[in-house]
Amino acid sequence: QLQLEESGPGLVKPSETLSLTCTASGASISSITYYWGWIRQPPGKGLEWIGHIYYSGSTYYNPSLKSRVLISVDTSRNQFSLRLSSVTASDTATYYCARLFLIGSRGDFDYWGQGTLVTVSS
Amino acid sequence: QSALTQPASVSGSPGQSITISCAGTSNDIGRANLVSWYQHHPGKAPKLMIYEVGKRPSGVSDRFSGSRSGNTASLTISGLQPEDEADYHCCSYAGSSIFVFGGGTKLTVL
Secondary structure (H helix, E strand, C coil), rough: CCEEECCCCECCCCCCCCEEEEEEEEEECCCCCEEEEEEEEECCCEEEEEEEECCHHHCCCCCCCCCCCCEEECCCCEEEEECCCCCHHHCCCEEEEEEEEEEECEEEEEEEECEEEEEEEE | CCCEECCCEEECCCCCCCCEEEECCCCCCCCCEEEEEEEEECCCCCCCEECCEEEECCCCCEEEEEHHHEEEEEEEECCCCCCHCEEEEEEEECCCCCCEEEEEEEEEEC
């Protein structure tokens, strides 16, 4: 059974860079079947897709965040990471990592972490 | 890419059926079968309930069903139970490796 766990600072100052890591257990990040994604939910709002990555390193980003986002993968540690630069208060959200089943006629996030709240404040 | 449109809240009594709509465009919901629905109890990990418009993952109750008409997808929950009270989010592939979510719907079981 796949488990995903997000980790990283819960408080980030404005203009700095938010960094989170997602550690997978119970399955390999190097699977050719899946991608690995980040989604966030600001307080009181809906979910927002941030981007996803393949084990080979190919990345796909939300156009509205593309200039500030970097997603990377470390297959040796079975982890993938998110960096979001120049953060503002509007980046305050619960950040989720998830496995993306994107093959054939499927395009869905079938496993999620529990999420981690990141607050942007001085 | 604009977010999909869901009602902010719906409610129903135990045993009743409810339907949550998710309105999009021909660029997302209307383009392919890559529509999914997620159940989210606050503080817990979101759970995939429906994929490919109307398919259920193993272990998901058949009380949950999905459908699509044109550019609008729908999630129907029949025989409402107290544990169904949660937030529900729709999601669609929008081409060019882009995904878009709805604003979420809070389901209250009266």
